[in-house]
Each structure stands twice: as C-alpha cells, then as structure tokens.
Amino acid sequence: MTTSDLLGEVKRTGTLPGLPDGLYLDGSFQAARAGRRMESFDPGTGEAFAEFARGDAADVEAAVASAAHAFKSVWRDTAPAARGRILARAAQMILAEGERLAIAECLDSGKRLSEAEGDVRGAARAFEYYAGACDKLEGRSFPLGPDYLGYSLAEPVGVAAHIIPWNYPLSTAARGLAPALAAGCTVVAKPAEQTPFTALMLADILTRAGLPAGVCNVVTGTGAEAGAPLVAHPLVDHITFTGSVATGRRVMKSAADHVTRVVLELGGKSPVIVLDDCDREQALDGVMGAIFENAGQICSAGSRLVIQRGIADGFLEELVARARRLTLGHGLRNPDMGPVNSAEHLAKIAGFLDRARARGAEILTGGRTATDPQTGKGWFFEPTIVADRPAADELVQEEIFGPVLTVQLADDADHALELANGTPFGLVAGLYTRDHGTAHRLARRLDAGQVYINEYFAGGIEVPFGGTKLSGFGREKGLEGLLGYCRTKSVAARL
C-alpha cells in the first residue's frame, strides 16, 4: 500500500487497520488475563476508534516475571555489540514503518500528522544513538598502589519500569526504552490509557529486530489498575516516570517501599524570556512554537512569555495576529494546531480560562473551546494569549498543558530572571537576546534543567533532559540518561 492509499483509507474509515489489540508479553501479543478491554479515542473527532487490552495486576505480575527472567537468562549477558546491532536494526525499522506509527500516533493522541512524523524520526534517532553507545559503557580503574587492583563495572540495574504519558507516547517510550535496553536492562512499559498503540507497535518492532522474548514487555491499561502495581512491584529495579506532579509523588512514595530507583520527569511552567535586543523574527517564531506545538501539551512548553517592556506592545500585537491565523483541525489534515488529548483535559484547560475571566484577566486572543471546523467534532481549544498577569496568578504558577500563553512584563534582564525563576517548576527556560554575555550569565542563574538560547527546543537526544524543583529529578537522554540504567560495582583485589 502506498502512502496516500493508507492515509486515504484511514481518513475514510476513521481507523488504522491492523492495530495491535493485546498486551505485549514475553515476545507476543496476548489478551489481558481477565479478558477485559477498553476503548481509545481519536481526539480529532471525540469518538472511539479502536479497542485495546485492559491489563491489571495479574498481567503486570506476568510481565515483570518475564522481564526478570529475560534479564538473568539472556539480556545482561548478551554481548554489548550484539545489543547495539539489535537496537540499530530497530532504528531502521521504525523509519521503514514510520507511516503506520505516525498515523497511529496521530489518531490516538490527536497530534498533527507532521508532528507525529517528527516524533517517529526522533524515536528512530534515540535507538540509533543508544545503539552506538552499548559497547562504549566503560568502567574505570582505581589507583590503589602496586599491591591492589581496583576497578569498576557499569552493570545494568535489572528490570526497568516505564510509565509513559499521552502527549508524546512514542517519543517518551523510545527515549526511555532505548537507553534501558542499551545498558542491558529489561523493560516493562505502561503506556497511558489514552494512547496505548505506538508502545505496542514499538515492542513488536523490537522483537522483529532481534530482541529476545521477555526483554521488552508492554502492559496497557489504566494508571490505577496497571501502573500502580507495576511501580509497586518488588522485582522492578528502576522506574522512569513521565507525567503529572501528583502521580509522580504517588509513584515515588510507592517506590520507597522497595527502595526502587526513580527518575521523575514531571511538569513545567517554562518561561521564554524575550529581551529588547533580540532578533524579533527569531523570537516571534520561537514563542509561537514553544506554546502552540502539540497544542501546548508538552512538559517543556514555553507557557510564560517574560518580555521586556520596551518591545512588549509591538511584539504582542504581532504574536496575537499570528495566533489568530493558526488553523485548527483533525491532525490527519495537518492544520496548524490539532485537538487536545481528551474531553477531561479540555475541560481542565477551559476551567483555567473561565476562572481567569472571572478574575478580570485580559485575554488578548482565544480562551474558548472549539471544534474541527470541517466536522464540528473533536476536543479543541483556541490558541490563547493572556496579557500581563501578576506573579502569584494561577496562570503564572500552574501547568495548564494546553495552548495558553501567559505574559509577564519585565523591566530588565535581572527582573526577567527573577520572574522566570518565580514558580515551583524548573524544567526548561528559553531566552532570546543578541547579547551572548547576558545570555550565558542568565543561563547560569536560571533555575531549570535546560536552557534554550535563541531557539526554543534546541537540542536532541545527545543533550541530557530533566528538571529541578517540582519538575522532577534524574536525567534522560544523552550519555547521562544511559548511566541512569547502570549501577557502579567497585571491585578491589589484593594481589
């Protein structure tokens, strides 16, 4: 089937033929033990388009047992170069099967097809990157003098659980699974109940790329029924969680029972600082992408514009004009902006704006729910910009996770820094200025895991990613992300 054939069929039927509908356990698709199933919705229409297995604690038990067995019996002792070859093959297959993956992601999450295609390329890149790192995990030797030999081994930690959110289902799975597998860990992944399919498709690709049965398992289902028993399981050695602060806290408390390692990648309320000496076009493009890409449902979205007063009026005027020009529509048609992921989430976003209106906030554009103009269906929110809010306002302090930009006015660079750091989050910060001295001085003082200078979202799989404060801790991506799946064993011998 050629590209346009498949896409045409999906547009006609509203679903993708051949979607996986079981859990992925021990190298094959299986029904949930209790036989239960649930529906996944297409946010672009608000209608269910496919069913999937609704796993529970019994399925988690089987998946963890499978992963623990595969760890001891095969994967930790597979030669690193051989692990690398499997991951490299998987990277190629992700690209080769990219169209199906992108369409599945678009239907399931609501994101625009072109963004989903970008996520597929990113997922392949994560496997490519970590494929090359498998055989470069070196230990060290320690200088104990002539009568001793001291050295370290970078050992895989064991079974790694991955709790995956709905905003970047494939990307988040890939950036977690690739380093875990590269390090020699085995995996049980729990995708979000809103977006189960691409993690299942990825597990199947990995098996066809040569991954032994049991090394990668996927249990679909709800957070309460499948996620909670997974993170509480005594045979899980490491948890990578991406999602909300509230659930992250719960996961960390549960992990404490077995002293299980956790990486928490939680929310953000990331500032984009625009100083008056910036390249205006560059800054306008950056601010637009920072908040309206994926309809603002990005942990690292730039949801606060911290702008120097001198240029604020003209800049905001142009920003509002651009926001009003954005087209909304079903993701498969590649509008400028797609829907948000669920009816509940849409209501949550709308609640923030209703309360803001009641407080007398000035909404420069947007602020209401919407539908696909072609069908009148779907869960959409207008691209929204809210004029200057005081630092204590909930639009400044709380993650909305939607296409809502809150403005804050700054007198100068130091004031901008103070405003930027003034939330309980610290995931990323963006900065637009032509003065490199100012840029790097602020970069040191910004309380955030990463700083983007003159290009929001600059970076790639090579760059460690994670938060400070309520945005969480631990780092994914980069070699640091790989080391997160290793533990150091020190060996000291008397000669």
Ligand code: NAI
């Ligand atoms: P959530 O944090 O509850 O869900 C994320 C993942 O955790 C899903 O796979 C879910 O099934 C799982 N989960 C839920 N409860 C669990 C538990 N007790 N133990 C283990 N796993 C569990 O987030 P939700 O409810 O989907 O969205 C709520 C809000 O969180 C959103 O409105 C948004 O503001 C924020 N969010 C932030 C994300 C980020 O990337 N920082 C991603 C998704 C949501």
Ligand code: MG
């Ligand atoms: Mg869905």
